[in-house]
Amino acid sequence: MTTGGGLHSHLTTFDEKPSHQPDAFEETSFQIETGLFGALQLAGVEQVFLTGVAEDYCVKYTALQALKEGFDVYLVTDATKPVIEAQGQEALEDLKQKGAKLIKSCEVLGTCECSS
DSSP, X not given: OOGGGSOOTTOOOOOOOOOSSSSTTTTTTTOTTSHHHHHHHHTTOOEXXXXXXXXXXXXXXXXXXXXXTTOEEEXXXXXXXXXXXXXXXXXXXXXXXXXXXXXXXXXXXXXXXXXX
């Protein structure tokens, strides 16, 4: 792993196995003690920070489901990539309208430099 490739010490991950489902919460939404939703709920998580490939598919639908489940959703825009650029822009606008917050990775890590 490269020096900058590690996870910030204040962040925690929940690994969800890849599946054919369009979002990480599919089939787990109502299973309180199993799956990703249950793990996050049991851990007292209120905020979800999303990154990944297929911003216009998997990331979008995961964000929509997380919003539906009541999480504060933050989409880290410089850590996601759409399959189709135009659809990625549409996904970002849709998510923003539905309550997701679009942020940069430096905002998560607290390393943004303010311009004067």
